[in-house]
Amino acid sequence: xxxxxxxxxxxxxxxxxxxxxxxxxxxxxxxxxxxxxxxxxxxxxxxxxxxxxxxxxxxxxxxxxxxxxxxxxxxxxxxxxxxxxxxxxxxxxxxxxxxxxxxxxxxxxxxxxxxxxxxxxxxxxxxxxxxxxxxxxxxxxxxxxxxxxxxxxxxxxxxxxxxxxxxxxxxxxxxxxxxxxxxx
Numbered sequence: 690x691x692x693x694x695x696x697x698x699x700x701x702x703x704x705x706x707x708x709x710x711x712x713x714x715x716x717x718x719x720x721x722x723x724x725x726x727x728x729x730x731x732x733x734x735x736x737x738x739x740x741x742x743x744x745x746x747x748x749x750x751x752x753x754x755x756x757x758x759x760x761x762x763x764x765x766x767x768x769x770x771x772x773x774x775x776x777x778x779x780x781x782x783x784x785x786x787x788x789x790x791x792x793x794x795x796x797x798x799x800x801x802x803x804x805x806x807x808x809x810x811x812x813x814x815x816x817x818x819x820x821x822x823x824x825x826x827x828x829x830x831x832x833x834x835x836x837x838x839x840x841x842x843x844x845x846x847x848x849x850x851x852x853x854x855x856x857x858x859x860x861x862x863x864x865x866x867x868x869x870x871x872x873x
Contacts, residue, residue: 691860692859692860692861692862693727693858693859693860694726694727694730694859694861695726695862696721696726697729702729703732705732705733706729706732708732708736709729709732709733709735709736709739710725710729712736712739713725713735713739716739716743717743717747718743722864723771723772723775723852723856723861723864724738724771724852724855724856724861725739726859726861727855727856727858727859727861728855738848738851738852741844741848742848742852745841745844745845745848746760749838749841749842749844749845750834750835750837750838750840750841751809751834751838751841751842751845753783754780754783754784754785755805755806755809755842756841756845757776757779757780757783757785758780758785758789758806758809758810758813759809759813759842759845759846759849760772760776760780760845760849761773761776761777761780761785761790761793762793762809762810762813762814762817762846763813763817763845763846763849763850763853764776764849764853764871765793765794765796765871766813766814766817766818766850766853767850767853767854767857768857768871768873769849769852769853769856769857769871770863770870770871771856771861771862771863771864772849772852772853772856773794773866773868773870773871774863774864774865774866774868774870775864775866777790777794777866777868778866778867778868785806786799786801786802788800788801789801789802789806790868793810794869794871794872795872798810805833808826808829808830808833809830809842811826812826812827812830812842813842813846816843816846817846817850827839830842
């Protein structure tokens with residue numbers, strides 16, 4: 690598979706592209722990689738996406754551990770190898786069990802999750818597969834996370850779906866990772 694929208698040499702970047710790239714590099718990500726490589730073709734879109742993603746990934750109302758779980762469920766739904774390569778190790782480092790990660794990769798329901806993980810898993814699957822969230826699942830999420838947490842959880846699913854669409858279309862190169870690739 691060819692990386693359709695690969696890296697642009699620094700000297701070929703426009704001023705707007707250079708500024709957008711620098712904002713990513715100067716932020717918590719520390720480098721320009723993954724979805725930001727193809728998104729650099731639209732620097733204003735990239736800048737807006739980067740700001741949203743920075744909030745959702747690092748400061749969402751549901752916390753990093755559950756955000757990483759939601760990212761994995763989304764990456765699996767889209768078979769998005771770059772997101773999986775980046776976020777499976779982060780999920781593990783933030784407290785998601787390897788058995789849970791392996792089950793999501795295999796499209797199986799994880800056998801043993803914490804109650805909050807089960808709720809996030811089910812909420813994400815319903816949103817992706819049914820295009821809505823059942824009332825009992827929504828009510829449980831609202832009770833546990835509050836309105837901001839529910840909106841942030843929806844936002845994580847939407848944001849990482851957007852990134853998956855970008856990278857699947859661009860055929861973005863998968864970085865080296867300790868995580869096994871997602872099975873097709």
